[in-house]
Amino acid sequence: MHTFSSYKTITDTLEESLLLSIRFFLFAGAIFLFFYVWKKRKYWHLKIQQRFPGKEYILREIRYSFYTVFIFGIVLAFVAWATKERWTLIYYPIDKYGWGYYVFSVILMIFIHDAYFYWTHRMLHWKPLFKHVHLVHHLSLNPTPFSSYAFHPVEAVVEIGIIPVLIFTVPYHVSAIWIFSGYTLVMNVMGHMGYEFFPKGFASHKIFKWHNTATNHNMHHRFVKCNYGLYFNIWDRLLNTNHPRYEEIYEEVIAQRSSKILETIEAATAKAGDDEMEAETAIELNR
Ligand SMILES: [Zn+2]
Ligand SMILES: [Zn+2]
Numbered sequence: 539m540h541t542f543s544s545y546k547t548i549t550d551t552l553e554e555s556l557l558l559s560i561r562f563f564l565f566a567g568a569i570f571l572f573f574y575v576w577k578k579r580k581y582w583h584l585k586i587q588q589r590f591p592g593k594e595y596i597l598r599e600i601r602y603s604f605y606t607v608f609i610f611g612i613v614l615a616f617v618a619w620a621t622k623e624r625w626t627l628i629y630y631p632i633d634k635y636g637w638g639y640y641v642f643s644v645i646l647m648i649f650i651h652d653a654y655f656y657w658t659h660r661m662l663h664w665k666p667l668f669k670h671v672h673l674v675h676h677l678s679l680n681p682t683p684f685s686s687y688a689f690h691p692v693e694a695v696v697e698i699g700i701i702p703v704l705i706f707t708v709p710y711h712v713s714a715i716w717i718f719s720g721y722t723l724v725m726n727v728m729g730h731m732g733y734e735f736f737p738k739g740f741a742s743h744k745i746f747k748w749h750n751t752a753t754n755h756n757m758h759h760r761f762v763k764c765n766y767g768l769y770f771n772i773w774d775r776l777l778n779t780n781h782p783r784y785e786e787i788y789e790e791v792i793a794q795r796s797s798k799i800l801e802t803i804e805a806a807t808a809k810a811g812d813d814e815m816e817a818e819t820a821i822e823l824n825r
Contacts, residue, residue: 547615554618555611562607566683566727570596573733574682583795584733586756587680599684602674606687609694617701621712626705628712635709643710647718648769650708654700655768660779662693663763681730681759686723725769729755734791741771741788748772753788757781 573581574590582588621628632640662672671690678685689697704710704718734753740746741753750771758765764781767774774780781787 547619550615550618551608551611553611554614555608558607558610558614559604562603562687562723565723566603566686569683569727569731573731581733584735586732586734586753586791587760588794589680591678591680591682595678595680596682596684599678599682599688602689603684603687605691606689606694606697609691610698613695613698613701617705621705627707627709628705628715629709630712632711632713635711640711640714643708644714644717644721646708647704647710647714648721650704651700651718651722652767652769653773654703656766656773658696658699659766659768662696663766676759676762678730679759681732681756683727683731685730685759686726728752729768732756734788734795738789738792738796742785747785748775751788753791754780754784757784757787 578590617626620626629635635643662668668676671692674690675685675688675693678688687694701715705715710718729750729752731752734751734756736746736751740749741751748771750767750769754765754767754771754774761781764779765774765784766779771780
């Protein structure tokens with residue numbers, strides 16, 4: 539039997555936090571550098587809110603993200619210890635339940651997490667919790683990739699709480715949990731990066747409308763009391779908590795995106811008579 543010694547707990551926590559920090563800051567940092575620094579002008583037309591937040595604003599998000607990954611590390615160190623003690627349902631090898639179950643378990647995790655997120659998120663919007671806890675996340679009115687983990691420490695506990703919920707209730711292979719965590723990270727950063735990539739008509743399409751968009755969560759940060767969902771738009775639709783103008787605003791974002799491309803091409807073409815070379819550069823810069 540392994541003892542849950544305090545020394546081991548501290549080193550496990552630090553190790554987990556370090557791994558999570560590397561993963562999060564490398565991914566969110568790369569997206570940030572690409573869209574907010576390097577290709578800022580090129581992809582400006584895809585930006586949902588047509589302005590960039592200041593340095594102080596971004597540094598605040600990074601500071602809170604550090605607290606979040608540290609808390610995630612504590613919980614995951616506990617989970618690793620509980621698994622060694624065989625208290626969780628994590629199984630090995632994959633053959634134990636077969637590949638069919640393996641794939642099903644990943645999909646199941648995503649749907650359980652989607653429901654967990656929606657309902658805990660609704661709870662965090664309860665006035666006293668909102669004021670003292672969830673407000674930290676909502677100070678990001680114009681989300682960036684670093685908003686994804688910018689949580690009050692209590693909210694960080696709620697967010698990572700999905701892992702114990704999953705591993706104590708349903709059997710998962712350890713690698714299925716890694717796939718799920720990777721998916722969560724990517725979707726979370728995409729939902730906060732401030733850019734919309736999905737095509738025209740996506741938010742009102744009869745099938746795709748059930749999937750969430752970056753615009754949907756961006757609107758949650760702007761308007762607050764609406765759009766609580768994570769991966770899907772199922773709960774918000776069923777419970778009528780989407781912003782009444784969600785689909786309309788989505789189309790406005792897409793129209794703004796198209797008109798910026800058109801403006802750029804028109805401007806470049808007009809200039810082409812005077813200086814063909816310059817026009818080509820403009821299109822290239824704004825493509
Ligand atoms: Zn919220
Ligand atoms: Zn958010």
